[in-house]
Amino acid sequence: xxxxxxxxxxxxxxxxxxxxxxxxxxxxxxxxxxxxxxxxxxxxxxxxxxxxxxxxxxxxxxxxxxxxxxxxxxxxxxxxxxxxxxxxxxxxxxxxxxxxxxxxxxxxxxxxxxxxxxxxxxxxxxxxxxxxxxxxxxxxxxxxxxxxxxxxxxxxxxxxxxxxxxxxxxxxxxxxx
Numbered sequence: 762x763x764x765x766x767x768x769x770x771x772x773x774x775x776x777x778x779x780x781x782x783x784x785x786x787x788x789x790x791x792x793x794x795x796x797x798x799x800x801x802x803x804x805x806x807x808x809x810x811x812x813x814x815x816x817x818x819x820x821x822x823x824x825x826x827x828x829x830x831x832x833x834x835x836x837x838x839x840x841x842x843x844x845x846x847x848x849x850x851x852x853x854x855x856x857x858x859x860x861x862x863x864x865x866x867x868x869x870x871x872x873x874x875x876x877x878x879x880x881x882x883x884x885x886x887x888x889x890x891x892x893x894x895x896x897x898x899x900x901x902x903x904x905x906x907x908x909x910x911x912x913x914x915x916x917x918x919x920x921x922x923x924x925x926x927x928x929x930x931x932x933x934x935x936x937x938x
Contacts, residue, residue: 818877897922
């Protein structure tokens with residue numbers, strides 16, 4: 762029919778399935794090199810994706826729904842300078858995660874590397890991090906296995922980020938897949 766535009770929409774259930782499929786595929790990469798070097802797709806903590814537009818803490822889309830006990834990421838988030846969007850697990854004792862959404866992160870070596878955008882307390886619709894950021898490990902599987910990233914403290918307990926057992930000492934060399 763002339764003048765008719767056809768658009769396709771992805772059913773939300775299909776979208777979630779696609780995200781899980783892509784996550785499963787990315788979890789297949791291995792980090793078991795005998796010389797303990799990082800895989801080619803690892804994120805380099807010393808490399809800025811775009812130094813002119815740091816946006817740690819900016820809201821982003823992880824492309825799926827995740828509950829408080831689920832940590833997920835989108836490693837292809839175009840809205841993030843590093844291309845990494847995360848929604849961490851809410852740790853026991855965390856008090857500030859209510860209303861905080863997924864956020865852009867970047868690799869780090871220490872807390873001072875994690876200066877990021879925080880919530881405007883006068884804007885009730887602002888869902889960015891309400892507190893501040895810390896440097897820590899979020900994931901023990903997949904592309905971001907044992908990599909230090911900037912984490913919103915809203916998701917952390919009173920003691921801050923702890924290094925997972927899977928990432929302590931030589932254990933990080935094999936990164937549990």
